[in-house]
Structures are given as C-alpha cells and as structure tokens.
Amino acid sequence: MLKASVIGATGYAGVELCRILLTHPQANIHRLSSVSFTGKAISEVYPALRGLCDERLVSEDEAIDGADVVFASLPAGLSEPIARKCLQAGALFIDLGADFRLHDPDTYESWYQKKYEDPELHGQAVYALPELFREEIEGARLIGNPGCYPTSVALGLAPALKGGLIGSEDLIIDAKSGATGAGRGLSQTTHFCECNEGFAPYKVACHRHTPEIEQTLSILAGEPAAVTFVPHLLPVSRGIVSTIYAKLKGGASLPEVRQRYLDFYESAPFVRVLPEGEVSNLRNVRCSNYCDISLHLDAHTGRLIVVSAIDNMVKGAAGQAVQNMNIALGLDETAGLLFVPPAI
Amino acid sequence: MLKASVIGATGYAGVELCRILLTHPQANIHRLSSVSFTGKAISEVYPALRGLCDERLVSEDEAIDGADVVFASLPAGLSEPIARKCLQAGALFIDLGADFRLHDPDTYESWYQKKYEDPELHGQAVYALPELFREEIEGARLIGNPGCYPTSVALGLAPALKGGLIGSEDLIIDAKSGATGAGRGLSQTTHFCECNEGFAPYKVACHRHTPEIEQTLSILAGEPAAVTFVPHLLPVSRGIVSTIYAKLKGGASLPEVRQRYLDFYESAPFVRVLPEGEVSNLRNVRCSNYCDISLHLDAHTGRLIVVSAIDNMVKGAAGQAVQNMNIALGLDETAGLLFVPPAI
Amino acid sequence: MLKASVIGATGYAGVELCRILLTHPQANIHRLSSVSFTGKAISEVYPALRGLCDERLVSEDEAIDGADVVFASLPAGLSEPIARKCLQAGALFIDLGADFRLHDPDTYESWYQKKYEDPELHGQAVYALPELFREEIEGARLIGNPGCYPTSVALGLAPALKGGLIGSEDLIIDAKSGATGAGRGLSQTTHFCECNEGFAPYKVACHRHTPEIEQTLSILAGEPAAVTFVPHLLPVSRGIVSTIYAKLKGGASLPEVRQRYLDFYESAPFVRVLPEGEVSNLRNVRCSNYCDISLHLDAHTGRLIVVSAIDNMVKGAAGQAVQNMNIALGLDETAGLLFVPPAI
Amino acid sequence: MLKASVIGATGYAGVELCRILLTHPQANIHRLSSVSFTGKAISEVYPALRGLCDERLVSEDEAIDGADVVFASLPAGLSEPIARKCLQAGALFIDLGADFRLHDPDTYESWYQKKYEDPELHGQAVYALPELFREEIEGARLIGNPGCYPTSVALGLAPALKGGLIGSEDLIIDAKSGATGAGRGLSQTTHFCECNEGFAPYKVACHRHTPEIEQTLSILAGEPAAVTFVPHLLPVSRGIVSTIYAKLKGGASLPEVRQRYLDFYESAPFVRVLPEGEVSNLRNVRCSNYCDISLHLDAHTGRLIVVSAIDNMVKGAAGQAVQNMNIALGLDETAGLLFVPPAI
Structure with missing residues (x-):
C-alpha cells in the first residue's frame, strides 16, 4: 500500500x-x-x-x-x-x-x-487536468492540481475549443459555487445567517482563477484566449455550476457538437456528456468525482451554451488530486474514486 | 379607501x-x-x-x-x-x-x-414597468404587469441601452431565481429534497420571458434587440439575481456609466444603484420592492457587467402591481410599499 | 415623535x-x-x-x-x-x-x-413580558426585556400553569432556534458549511436561559418550578419552536385546555392560539411579533404537549422591546408592530 | 456474487x-x-x-x-x-x-x-434491528426492517433500559427528521417553499411509529413501555435526531451510564457512543450507516437525556436493510457499508 x-x-x-x-x-x-x-x-x-x-x-x-x-x-x-x-x-x-x-x-x-x-x-511541475494532459501526468513527481472553477470551465470547453467549433475570444463564464469553496476560515460572507437565502456575485471579473482559466483555454485554442469570468456564491455546501457562453463558428448543429464531446471524452471515466434536453445539476455530482456537461444551442443568437457541473471538493480538489496520484503512479485512474453520488 | x-x-x-x-x-x-x-x-x-x-x-x-x-x-x-x-x-x-x-x-x-x-x-393594455413607462400607466385602466425576469433585466439595462453605452445585440443574461418563481403547484423540481442543495439551469434559451425581455430592450434601444437568456433555479425561497453581460461601446469609464444610472433613476424610489465596489445580493431586497443594481467593468474584455437583484414576488410581481395601481390611480407611487427588507 | x-x-x-x-x-x-x-x-x-x-x-x-x-x-x-x-x-x-x-x-x-x-x-427593573406583567410595565423606566427561549416557553405554559392544569415540576422543554439566535459574531458552529444540513442540541441542560425560564414559571405556578431545558440549533435564519411536555393534572379535555388559553390571551394582540388539529410552525411567525401556540394531548400518557413558535428576533427580542416601549409610554401596544408575516 | x-x-x-x-x-x-x-x-x-x-x-x-x-x-x-x-x-x-x-x-x-x-x-418474520436482535436475524428468510424513528430511539435507549438505569414509563421522545423521511411523493408540506426556513411538529403523539417504538422498548425493559413521541420536520434532506428524556433510577453518574453504553455496543460496528461533552449532530452521520449517541445528565431534575442521530435513509432504511442481508446470509456485517460520512 x-x-x-x-x-x-x-x-x-x-x-x-x-x-x-x-x-x-x-x-x-x-x-x-x-x-x-x-x-x-x-x-x-x-x-x-x-x-x-x-x-x-x-x-x-x-x-x-x-x-x-x-x-x-x-x-x-x-x-x-x-x-x-x-x-x-x-x-x-x-x-x-x-x-x-x-x-x-x-x-x-x-x-x-x-x-x-x-x-x-x-x-x-505539471498542470494536472487529467482529461487534457494525461500524458504529462504519467510519471510526474511534482503536480499542480487545478483550481475548482478552472476544472469546470476547461472540461466544459475543451472539445469545442480544440475542435475549432467556437472562437477563443468572447467567452463568458458565469460560475456559481457552494460555500465550501470559501474554505473553513471564518468570515461574515459565510456566516450562516448571511449566506443562507442569499445569492450574489463576488470578485466580479477579478477572481484569481481567471489567468488559470485563460492559460488552459489558450493551450486548447492554440491562440490567446480571453474570458469574462464572474463567480457567484451559492447557498449550498458543495458544488460548482459554470454556465458558459460562446459564439459558434461554422454551422455545427447541436447533435454534431454533442458528438464531438462524446468522442473527446470517450475514454474519460469521470466526464458525463448528458443527453440532449437534459441539464447539468450540481445535485447529481455531489460527493463524486464526475463532471457533468450539458450542451445547448441558442439558435436565435448563434450561441453555444455549455453547462458544466462538478463537486468543487472532489473533481475540483481532492478527488482530482487522487486521480492525479493514480495516473502519476500508474494505478488505475479510477482507483478509490468510484463513489456513487447520492441520488437524494 | x-x-x-x-x-x-x-x-x-x-x-x-x-x-x-x-x-x-x-x-x-x-x-x-x-x-x-x-x-x-x-x-x-x-x-x-x-x-x-x-x-x-x-x-x-x-x-x-x-x-x-x-x-x-x-x-x-x-x-x-x-x-x-x-x-x-x-x-x-x-x-x-x-x-x-x-x-x-x-x-x-x-x-x-x-x-x-x-x-x-x-x-x-399598458405594459407597466413604472420606471420606464410611467406616463402611459397614469390613468390606464388595463395593465399588463411585467414578468419577474423581464423586470430585473429591463431595469438593469435601461440606462445603458437608452444612453447608447452598449449595443442591443450580443446581450447575455444569466438569471437565477428562487423557487417561489415556479409557483405553488407541486412538481418534482420543487420537491424540497430535489431543490435543496441543488442548482441547475432550466428552459435554456427557450424561456417564455425571452420575447418580453426583447420587446422592452428593443424599445429602449430603438432597434431590435436579441438576447441569450438562461434562467437557473436557486435553492432559496425568494429573489432573482440577473447577471447581464454587454459589450461597451465607446470608452465610457465605470464612474461615467454609474453616473448615467444614477441620473436615469434619480426619481425612481425603488431602484438603488449601488456604490462602486459593492455587489447586488438578493438578501438585501427580500420582501421589499427594491431593485438593487451594481455595475462592473471587465477592462480586460471591454464588457459591462450589470447585476440586478429583486424580490421576484414583490418588485417582480405583487409589489410592482401595487406600484402600478398607485400610479394609475394618482396615489403616491410608494404608498403601501415602503417595507424595510430584513437585514438578516 | x-x-x-x-x-x-x-x-x-x-x-x-x-x-x-x-x-x-x-x-x-x-x-x-x-x-x-x-x-x-x-x-x-x-x-x-x-x-x-x-x-x-x-x-x-x-x-x-x-x-x-x-x-x-x-x-x-x-x-x-x-x-x-x-x-x-x-x-x-x-x-x-x-x-x-x-x-x-x-x-x-x-x-x-x-x-x-x-x-x-x-x-x-421590571421583567417585561407584556402578556404576563403588563401592569408593571406601564410607566416603568428600566426594563429587562425577556430572552427569546424564555418568551416562547412562558407564553406556551402560562395559562396551563396559572390555571393549575399542569404541575410545575416535571416540565420538559425541547427548544429549537434558528442561527440568528447565536448572533453576528463568527464561530465554527454558525459557519454556513457546518450549520447547513446539520442539526444538534447544544448546552444540554445548562443553557443560561434556564434560570430565567424557571423564575417566570415559578411566579406563574406559585411554587418553585424546575425544568429540563434542551436547546437545539436549526439550519434556518429565524425562529424558535419550543415543544413543551407537561403532565396534566385532573382530567381536563383538550377543548377545555384550549378554552383556557383562549380566555387567558383574549386581550393579547400578539398571541394566536391555533385551532385544534393545527401545529405551530415557525414559518408562520417569521418577521412578525406573533407567538403561535398549538395544544396537543397524548391521551395515552396523559401529557399535554404545547408547541410555541416565535420569531426569536422579533417577539424574542426587538419586537417585544418595542412592545414594551409602547406599553411603558402609554402608546398603543401594537404601534409599529403590525407587520404581516410573509406567507411564503 | x-x-x-x-x-x-x-x-x-x-x-x-x-x-x-x-x-x-x-x-x-x-x-x-x-x-x-x-x-x-x-x-x-x-x-x-x-x-x-x-x-x-x-x-x-x-x-x-x-x-x-x-x-x-x-x-x-x-x-x-x-x-x-x-x-x-x-x-x-x-x-x-x-x-x-x-x-x-x-x-x-x-x-x-x-x-x-x-x-x-x-x-x-424477524424484526431486524441488528444491534438488539442479531441472533434472530442470522439465517432468517423473512425480515421486517425497522422504521427510521424506531431505530434511532431503540438504539438510544437500549443500554439504559436493559440495564435498568431508567424506567420504561415516562419516556419522552422529541424527534426531528429531514424531508426524505416524507418520501418522493409530492405534497405541499415538502414543497421547497413551504419546508425551507420552516420547522414544525407533525402527527403529534399519533405517528404510526409509536407502537413499533413501544414494542421494542417493552422487550428491552421486560415490561410494557409507554412513550410520548413527537416527530418534527427539519428543513434538511437527510437525517434524524431523537432527543430522549428519561428519569434516572438509582444514582448512576454520567460516566457510569456512558460505560454501560460503551459495553453494550462494544461489538456493534455502527454505533458510536460519543465522549462526554460532545453532542450528536446529524451532519456527522449523513450518508453513513452510523448511529451517534450522546449522553447528558440534568442533575437538577435527575433526568438522563439521550441524543441519537442517524441518517434516516441509511441506518434508518437502506443501510440497515443491507446490514440485515449481511447478517442473515452470514457475510461480514459491515460489507458494503463502510462509507465515510462527508465531514463537510
């Protein structure tokens, strides 16, 4: 052991x-x-x-x-x-x-x-988002585990960006995180009485995860990416939902886009590309290492809308760290990570 | 009486x-x-x-x-x-x-x-958003009270759109509503155990409030407006936060934009344009007829971000209806509406 | 003014x-x-x-x-x-x-x-629970406003104790309070992530409100009262529900007990004795100065069960303080206090 | 398999x-x-x-x-x-x-x-509460899995009742359950907007779990037991806390009582008797098969207070059912049940 x-x-x-x-x-x-x-x-x-x-x-x-x-x-x-x-x-x-x-x-x-x-x-050091950089992680000895928001965003956009379905400029990320994202330290913001029944953005367009997000998206796009990133605090304990807006290039249909995602994540055990018509909900990934991705098209404005949900504490932190350990050391990628998320 | x-x-x-x-x-x-x-x-x-x-x-x-x-x-x-x-x-x-x-x-x-x-x-019939169409409401006998999302969006964008600070195309509205928005009827979605500790979008880019939003924004802009509108269900009882993304035209600074908003709403008793650096939080408008608006600039991408918060049940429904009654019948606009939102 | x-x-x-x-x-x-x-x-x-x-x-x-x-x-x-x-x-x-x-x-x-x-x-100093000590409050200049738990308990038991329907020994009070009861100060207990989706008692049988409760119950009973008092922390912002267990003396029926409560609170504008078959719920008193009381009989064991609900911040603190001001200064007892609790 | x-x-x-x-x-x-x-x-x-x-x-x-x-x-x-x-x-x-x-x-x-x-x-049929009736479960073919409230109460009282530390009359059980206890069916009571930020008892002294509780307590006490049982609905998804009040017989000290509990549950892998001074919190058992028990003495009134916490869906239903399957079929009692409850 x-x-x-x-x-x-x-x-x-x-x-x-x-x-x-x-x-x-x-x-x-x-x-x-x-x-x-x-x-x-x-x-x-x-x-x-x-x-x-x-x-x-x-x-x-x-x-x-x-x-x-x-x-x-x-x-x-x-x-x-x-x-x-x-x-x-x-x-x-x-x-x-x-x-x-x-x-x-x-x-x-x-x-x-x-x-x-x-x-x-x-x-x-290796920036270790396994679904994107698996080969670099294998055998690595020094691993930078990605941030929670950057994980949800990069997984949500990778197939589209890499496949050239969307542009790398003009990306808008409206993200919402549960309160564990703010950590165990005490603050008025996470006092029960001030978080409960509340909802607001914070660090609007100036959150420290912005450069990390742009770093990965730039690699994926092969050109500098710029994002507008606005995180919000949700009155729940766990989970992140990132709703991402991108302009579709070319005339890909929603089924075509979805097929690209399915192909891209074919061998990724922790990414679930949802059927058309369903939406990613943070309930469904709580306490699990899954990233759920739902895809939507606003035909009206030609926008692709990607909704990416993870548990910020698992796929956004500890679970991904163990996934990285597994890969780096040649274990089965899923070892110790196949928790079933509580359906309720 | x-x-x-x-x-x-x-x-x-x-x-x-x-x-x-x-x-x-x-x-x-x-x-x-x-x-x-x-x-x-x-x-x-x-x-x-x-x-x-x-x-x-x-x-x-x-x-x-x-x-x-x-x-x-x-x-x-x-x-x-x-x-x-x-x-x-x-x-x-x-x-x-x-x-x-x-x-x-x-x-x-x-x-x-x-x-x-x-x-x-x-x-x-008069479409009765008092801060925008007060004169038409005065003396009206048949009033269409605006929807909750459209109220939060129109108030959030009116000064910028009317003043030509932003374009009317390329508007993205990421909105989040408490569960009262879904009404008293029973559904799995609003079962406590399925809403609590959850968060997800719904009716992505196909919510019925979309044409109502575009109708008002088109009037304000003087040209057809098209929006990408994605509502989400928040696990709270009351309140809507709309986070709105728009491309700034010209080089207005944030203080200039904010001044336009202050001027525009100078005689609007229920709109509070927040000081720079603060964010609209639905906690602060609960059980009140206020609409709180905070303004943010993503200098990086040239985007104006407007965060608009209302109580969906008050300014988004019953409170605005009473405000309209007051105006239509020549009473003081604020009569019966000066509830102090609970600070906690 | x-x-x-x-x-x-x-x-x-x-x-x-x-x-x-x-x-x-x-x-x-x-x-x-x-x-x-x-x-x-x-x-x-x-x-x-x-x-x-x-x-x-x-x-x-x-x-x-x-x-x-x-x-x-x-x-x-x-x-x-x-x-x-x-x-x-x-x-x-x-x-x-x-x-x-x-x-x-x-x-x-x-x-x-x-x-x-x-x-x-x-x-x-006057201990100022208006429904019990109104005369002493009139004209008082120095007022001790009761604690939140003691208010809910004393109002819940007064008619029964004063009328001799129950004994003053063998009283059990199982009380549950929202997190505002713990105040604005920061603590791990009221960190959102540790209060949310949790529930536990605290200060079991050693909370400082115990002697205050016993002081009032002793006055009401005309003999020393002893209570077992266990408070719990509820994951809600506002409200207290006290579930109180007492042995019925004599053979009063539930309708008779209820009639005593109705008579006792006949001229108390802020106490609502509920119809038989209903239960006090803290939802119904939030942001209001009401105390809702429901009465139940366990025929099986001969116990009277009283459920008393208040908003700890209003009838349990600020509202009662204003009620006391009104009485002390000869104003209408209800002045400034007739808020309608939000039904939702 | x-x-x-x-x-x-x-x-x-x-x-x-x-x-x-x-x-x-x-x-x-x-x-x-x-x-x-x-x-x-x-x-x-x-x-x-x-x-x-x-x-x-x-x-x-x-x-x-x-x-x-x-x-x-x-x-x-x-x-x-x-x-x-x-x-x-x-x-x-x-x-x-x-x-x-x-x-x-x-x-x-x-x-x-x-x-x-x-x-x-x-x-x-065997009434299958493993910590109390393990021998009857071994080899059984027809198993009645206990109810959620009865499980929390019986485990909370067994060592005291069986050891004669408390009497079997005059037991008061104030229980609080999360909303999953009401099931998936739709009702106004579990509508998010009516459960959230609310708290109330229900079926006061007439819940169907009463006879099941009394059946087990009578067996344990060796004489008919009568309880006053009042369940409440908590605005959380999962978990039950039962706060139980009993008159101590003889002069056992709290450490002595606690030692009896430790001895009684020595070989029970899913019961945790907490250290003196700690309280059972439903947070700590969520998604796990544990029953946490804390013991408290009200020296003032001579009452033992037992606080018993389980996850109503696991130890109160599905987990216990699997534990019973394990025992009935001769597997390791803990097989498949050693989930670690999320600390947060």
Whole structure:
C-alpha cells in the first residue's frame, strides 16, 4: 500500500482527501498535518470521522517523513519548500493550492502578489487536468492540481475549443459555487445567517482563477484566449455550476457538437456528456468525482451554451488530486474514486 | 379607501398581494377569489395570515363585483374575459399573468400556443414597468404587469441601452431565481429534497420571458434587440439575481456609466444603484420592492457587467402591481410599499 | 415623535430594532451606536438598509444624549452603567441583554460569573413580558426585556400553569432556534458549511436561559418550578419552536385546555392560539411579533404537549422591546408592530 | 456474487439501496422494479446514477425471478404477496415497509387500518434491528426492517433500559427528521417553499411509529413501555435526531451510564457512543450507516437525556436493510457499508 500524507488536513479540501484516501484500495493515510490543531485527532476537529480516522495531527515535516505521496492544501505561497523536501525525499508531491498552476511567473506575481522563489522547481511541475494532459501526468513527481472553477470551465470547453467549433475570444463564464469553496476560515460572507437565502456575485471579473482559466483555454485554442469570468456564491455546501457562453463558428448543429464531446471524452471515466434536453445539476455530482456537461444551442443568437457541473471538493480538489496520484503512479485512474453520488 | 380584489389569491403572487394590501394606507382588500379553495378562509390555506386576513375565498365574479381595482394572477390564457368584465364594471384591471405583456399577437401565439381572442382589448393594455413607462400607466385602466425576469433585466439595462453605452445585440443574461418563481403547484423540481442543495439551469434559451425581455430592450434601444437568456433555479425561497453581460461601446469609464444610472433613476424610489465596489445580493431586497443594481467593468474584455437583484414576488410581481395601481390611480407611487427588507 | 436610540445597533437584535423603528408611527431613530463600526453608516454594515437608514454609528454617550428611549443589545455585564445614565437623563431604558432579567443576584452570579454591581438599580427593573406583567410595565423606566427561549416557553405554559392544569415540576422543554439566535459574531458552529444540513442540541441542560425560564414559571405556578431545558440549533435564519411536555393534572379535555388559553390571551394582540388539529410552525411567525401556540394531548400518557413558535428576533427580542416601549409610554401596544408575516 | 433485486426502486429508500448495492463487494443489483416508471432506466429518474446504474425498471415478478435477495420499499399493505413469492422462490425477503414490523396483528390493524391476511407468514418474520436482535436475524428468510424513528430511539435507549438505569414509563421522545423521511411523493408540506426556513411538529403523539417504538422498548425493559413521541420536520434532506428524556433510577453518574453504553455496543460496528461533552449532530452521520449517541445528565431534575442521530435513509432504511442481508446470509456485517460520512 502507498503511504499518503496530507498537509493542511483540517482544511475542507484536506479533510475531503482523508475521506477519499480512507477507502482507497492501494493507498493508506500515512500522516496528517495541521498547524492549528497539532496534537489533536482529526476526528476531534471533524467528528464525522470518529472511529474511521482518529489519526493525531502532526507537523509538516513528520507528514513528509516516510511518505510515498504528499498532498498539500495550503494558502498561496507556502508550497515551494514542501515541494523541494518531497522531491528530495523521493515522494510524489501534489499541490492543491495555487503555487504550481500558472506557467508564467509574472502572471503569478501580478495575481498573487508573491514571487516564484525557485523557478527551476516550477519547470518540473505539471498542470494536472487529467482529461487534457494525461500524458504529462504519467510519471510526474511534482503536480499542480487545478483550481475548482478552472476544472469546470476547461472540461466544459475543451472539445469545442480544440475542435475549432467556437472562437477563443468572447467567452463568458458565469460560475456559481457552494460555500465550501470559501474554505473553513471564518468570515461574515459565510456566516450562516448571511449566506443562507442569499445569492450574489463576488470578485466580479477579478477572481484569481481567471489567468488559470485563460492559460488552459489558450493551450486548447492554440491562440490567446480571453474570458469574462464572474463567480457567484451559492447557498449550498458543495458544488460548482459554470454556465458558459460562446459564439459558434461554422454551422455545427447541436447533435454534431454533442458528438464531438462524446468522442473527446470517450475514454474519460469521470466526464458525463448528458443527453440532449437534459441539464447539468450540481445535485447529481455531489460527493463524486464526475463532471457533468450539458450542451445547448441558442439558435436565435448563434450561441453555444455549455453547462458544466462538478463537486468543487472532489473533481475540483481532492478527488482530482487522487486521480492525479493514480495516473502519476500508474494505478488505475479510477482507483478509490468510484463513489456513487447520492441520488437524494 | 379603494376596494381591491385579488383573483387567484391562493397562488404565491396572490397571497403576496394580500400581504401588501393589508397594510396599504389607501386600499382595503375587497374580496379574494380562488378556484381550488372557494369557501375556505385564506388563512386556512396560509396560516401565517391568521387573525390578519381571514377573508373567505369567493368566485371570480363575486371578486369583481363592487371592486375599484382587480388584480389577477392566473395561468396564461385566462385573463381576457376578466379584463372585459372589469372594464365594463369600471374597475382598474391589473394582470400579473402573461396575457397583456406582449404587444405582438403572433409573438404571444408562438410562445404561449394561445391566441389573443380580442385584439381590440389588447390595444388598450399598458405594459407597466413604472420606471420606464410611467406616463402611459397614469390613468390606464388595463395593465399588463411585467414578468419577474423581464423586470430585473429591463431595469438593469435601461440606462445603458437608452444612453447608447452598449449595443442591443450580443446581450447575455444569466438569471437565477428562487423557487417561489415556479409557483405553488407541486412538481418534482420543487420537491424540497430535489431543490435543496441543488442548482441547475432550466428552459435554456427557450424561456417564455425571452420575447418580453426583447420587446422592452428593443424599445429602449430603438432597434431590435436579441438576447441569450438562461434562467437557473436557486435553492432559496425568494429573489432573482440577473447577471447581464454587454459589450461597451465607446470608452465610457465605470464612474461615467454609474453616473448615467444614477441620473436615469434619480426619481425612481425603488431602484438603488449601488456604490462602486459593492455587489447586488438578493438578501438585501427580500420582501421589499427594491431593485438593487451594481455595475462592473471587465477592462480586460471591454464588457459591462450589470447585476440586478429583486424580490421576484414583490418588485417582480405583487409589489410592482401595487406600484402600478398607485400610479394609475394618482396615489403616491410608494404608498403601501415602503417595507424595510430584513437585514438578516 | 419619540426619539429612540439603539446601543449595539450592528448586532442582529440591534439592526432588527432599526427595521422596526423605521416604520413606527410614533418613534424615530435618534441615534445608533456601535463599538466596532463607529463612524460608518449602518447601511454600510447592512446594505439592505441603504436609502432607508443611512445613519452614522456614534458612541454610546452620543446615543443616550437627547434620547427619549434607549435600547441596548449588548453582551452580559455591560448594561448597568448605561441604565444609570439613561435614568439620570430621564430616558426610558430597555435592555435586550441579560443584565436585568434575573431577580436574584446569586442566580445571576452563578450563571453569568458576574455580579450585580448596583443592587438598588436592579430593584427598579421590571421583567417585561407584556402578556404576563403588563401592569408593571406601564410607566416603568428600566426594563429587562425577556430572552427569546424564555418568551416562547412562558407564553406556551402560562395559562396551563396559572390555571393549575399542569404541575410545575416535571416540565420538559425541547427548544429549537434558528442561527440568528447565536448572533453576528463568527464561530465554527454558525459557519454556513457546518450549520447547513446539520442539526444538534447544544448546552444540554445548562443553557443560561434556564434560570430565567424557571423564575417566570415559578411566579406563574406559585411554587418553585424546575425544568429540563434542551436547546437545539436549526439550519434556518429565524425562529424558535419550543415543544413543551407537561403532565396534566385532573382530567381536563383538550377543548377545555384550549378554552383556557383562549380566555387567558383574549386581550393579547400578539398571541394566536391555533385551532385544534393545527401545529405551530415557525414559518408562520417569521418577521412578525406573533407567538403561535398549538395544544396537543397524548391521551395515552396523559401529557399535554404545547408547541410555541416565535420569531426569536422579533417577539424574542426587538419586537417585544418595542412592545414594551409602547406599553411603558402609554402608546398603543401594537404601534409599529403590525407587520404581516410573509406567507411564503 | 449475490443477486439482489429492489422492488420500489424509484422511491427514496429504493434508490438509496441501489447506491449501496452498487459498491457492495458480495452483491450485485439483479433487477429493479417500479410501478410508475417501468421501462425507463433508473438513471433517467435519478440522473445522479447515469453511467453507474442504467438498469431498466421491470415488473415486480421479473425482479423476484432469479434473485437471491429481494428488498421491497412500498406503502403499507403491499408486501405480503411479495414475501410469499420470495419464500417460495427461495429468496431472502427484506421488507423496508411497515408490514412485518409489528408482532401484534391488532396493533397493526388499529394503526394501519389494514389486516394481516396471512398470520402464518408473520410468524416467520424477524424484526431486524441488528444491534438488539442479531441472533434472530442470522439465517432468517423473512425480515421486517425497522422504521427510521424506531431505530434511532431503540438504539438510544437500549443500554439504559436493559440495564435498568431508567424506567420504561415516562419516556419522552422529541424527534426531528429531514424531508426524505416524507418520501418522493409530492405534497405541499415538502414543497421547497413551504419546508425551507420552516420547522414544525407533525402527527403529534399519533405517528404510526409509536407502537413499533413501544414494542421494542417493552422487550428491552421486560415490561410494557409507554412513550410520548413527537416527530418534527427539519428543513434538511437527510437525517434524524431523537432527543430522549428519561428519569434516572438509582444514582448512576454520567460516566457510569456512558460505560454501560460503551459495553453494550462494544461489538456493534455502527454505533458510536460519543465522549462526554460532545453532542450528536446529524451532519456527522449523513450518508453513513452510523448511529451517534450522546449522553447528558440534568442533575437538577435527575433526568438522563439521550441524543441519537442517524441518517434516516441509511441506518434508518437502506443501510440497515443491507446490514440485515449481511447478517442473515452470514457475510461480514459491515460489507458494503463502510462509507465515510462527508465531514463537510
């Protein structure tokens, strides 16, 4: 069994990693680290885990020591030293944060007000969206796990962009995320009484996931892509729905577009292209690693509308990280990830 | 005191009309009608009203008889005969349904699969969005009260469209509504267990409010407008947020755009143009007749993003109907409508 | 018009007071104070109030200066000096906190770990549950506004206890409150992601409202009452439902019990005793000053079950405070309080 | 692999059975039946299952044919003929409905207004609460799976009742259930807009689970037990919390009581007795087969308070049914049931 450690295990993505690793057939939880709760059992912080995972929280270094795989889910700017230690120790490092996602150091600096200290390290990192970059992930040792919004958007647009069905300019992404996306930290925005029965956009056209989205879309399109990206906070715990608007080029019909998507995702076990007439609903992907994609045509205005739904905590974070671990280490891509989403 | 009747009083918009009329300083509830609950007290159907409104539900004809104002909130196709009876009886008729909103009979027929039986009658009807068409409403006797989505969109775009700041083509409206928008009728979609913790679009690019939206935007722009309109169902009870994307023409700055909005709505008591940097949140307009509008610029792509929030049951239905009654009959526009939205 | 100030205006009870005072026919908001937000407008803290109340937040002393009535909603232990200043300034003081509720200084000390510094001051205070102690409230100058749970329980039991229908020992109160009861302060418990889709008791049999409940029930029963009180946190914003279990003494039938309640509350405008067969639901009292009471008999075990529902923010705090102001100053008891609860 | 069929597969308990069986290591879904959706794929009814379970829905007889195990989740009164067919066909039959739970035919008749047509059949049925009646379940062929409320109550009280720590009279059960408990059928009560932000009891002291609760408690106590049982509807999808009040006999301390619970459930893999000071929260058992029990003492009144939390769809229905299948057929009790509840 692989020994997997989680750094930042008491954050929401961290504890979701624990949930997934607990039933992974080829990996065990090695150690869990936390700065705020060192010494406590993780099940004291998350009583849902009582009896299933009563591991004591240790320091970062203890977590790395002896691990085959190290996952880190930390605020921006903290992952470089951990990555170095893991590489030295021969462990696969998978970063769920933002530090190894952007290829261009200047873009990182301008959006995160931090610098890449060790550019050479970043040269080894793979941006690991498995459905698009599987080959680069195989055998990788340093993995930047994509952001939640960028995952939903890239999967929603890849077949159309790559196939030239739509242009790469004039893309509008209206995204909606559940409150786990804002993390475990306390804020007025996620106070129950201020989130419940509310709905609003935030960071309108200035969210940090914008450059990450554009990076991937540009690769797919083979030319610079520019998006208008507006995230909103949904009063639900989990899930992202991205509604994406693009101008259709050429006269592809909806069945033709859909066929391209089916072909593109033929060997992608976690993408479900829905039948015509259905819509992606975040209910249907909760607690699962699926990305549901529904396709719609506004004949009236010649627009393709793509609705992409994922669980931000799974396909948008912890599940995708485990999928990346599986691919990097040559395991079955779906190992430990075939949870059935609750129908209700 | 004016005598006001409500036909279809046990639907969600109907009972919201009751709530508003109960504290209106110049109108009393005359009679309430319901097909399904005739003979029962409305407070048996909605126990929140116990002791405040225990009126027995009567037939449509009894409701019209003796009324100064008649509101009807009914499914499409049922309002023409009521309108005629009201006009004959000398009562102001305000239709909250869709039967008097569309000017073009063919458009109505193609979206509603019903015909205007009495075209002459429709010639007398006023499409009553007070902030845009106040003068036509003054003295009107037959009023088509706008739909909820069209209200949020028209108010969100009017100053920009009318001022030529944006084009009328290439408008994208990503709208989200609480579940009261689907009405009191039972359906799997609004079963608690299937709506709760879910989120999805519906009627993608084919919702019946599309032609109503385009009708108003075309008038404002002075040329045919075409929109891509995608509504979504939010797991909250009340409220609509429309996030609207438009290409800016010319080089207006955000403060300039905002000033246009402030000027345009200078004498509109129910529109609040938010300070720069704030976002419209449906929490802040719940149970009130306000429309909150926030303005945002995506400098990157040259897009204006307008976020418009209303309570679908108030400014999107019953509140606007009372506002129209006030204007039509020469009362103070805000009479009975100055509820303070709960801050929490 | 009376000049009313609110100290602690940015807490949830404070801002609810603002909402109510804004439409009170005989009182105006004089000044609002806040320690954390001095200098800001209250509508910056609560954007729902924009345009309706843009009052700047001032210091406590400024709020008292020139006021006819001062409301304070503060953590325990801070109200004594304010009360003294108000009495000196000739203002009516209404404390929404816990400092003037308990008659016995030792009980206060043992539950709050604080002392009554000025016992003479407490001698002037009235525990102001209007339906039970109206006469003492008339003309009072120093008012302890009851807690939310104690209000729901005392109103639920008063007719039965006072009429000797039930005993005062062996009372079980299973209470459930919405999250506003926990206040605006941040905590993991009221983080959206940890409250949403959750439900649990808290402070089991050790909540600070226990002695306040027992104090009132003892007065009503004419002998010491002892209760088992277990509060729970509901994943809703507003409202309390208390389900109360008592042994019936003698053989009163349910209609007889109900008649006692009807008689007892005959002249209480804010208590609604429901028809037999209906149940109190917090939906029906939201945003209103009503207390709904339903009565049930378990013939099987001889128990009376009383279900009492209030809005914790209104009848459980700000609404009752205004009701007390009305009574103390000789206004109509219902002035400013006749909001219609939204049926939906 | 065992071949397991589900009759009534499109109800909420039925589809939850599908979710569980899909990952069971020793059972496969054989056939699924539904009266309303025959011919459709279950994933058309529940799109969450798309790609995971696209089984077509068949008739009841087809479902039984060739099955090793048949689960039925149907309204009361429909299970007898199915049970007979299964016994004849040599299949284990597990009824999730109410038809094989009550031992006394008169009790069944008086609460369900139906008769046991085939008393001999009922003689073979086992009331299958595994933690209490494991031995009877081993080798059983006809199983009555307990109701959701009765499961939470019996597990919450068993160690105390059996150990004589509390009396069997004077038990009060204040229970709260999520909306899945009301099933998939449409009703105004579970309309999103009427359940959301609401809370109320229902069937006060007259719920059909009362005799089932009393039957088990009487067996445990060795004398007739009488309970006051009041269920409430929570605005969440899943989960039950039962808060149970009992008079302590003798002077057991809380640690002593807790030790009895720990001993009693020593070999029960799905019961977690929480540490002193913690409370059972339905969040922590969602989507899992756990029952969390917290124990509290009201020293003041000498009452033991037990808080028992389960997922009504899992330990309260489908999970327990699979646990019973495992035990009846000699599999590992936990096979297919070790889901980790989502911590968030």
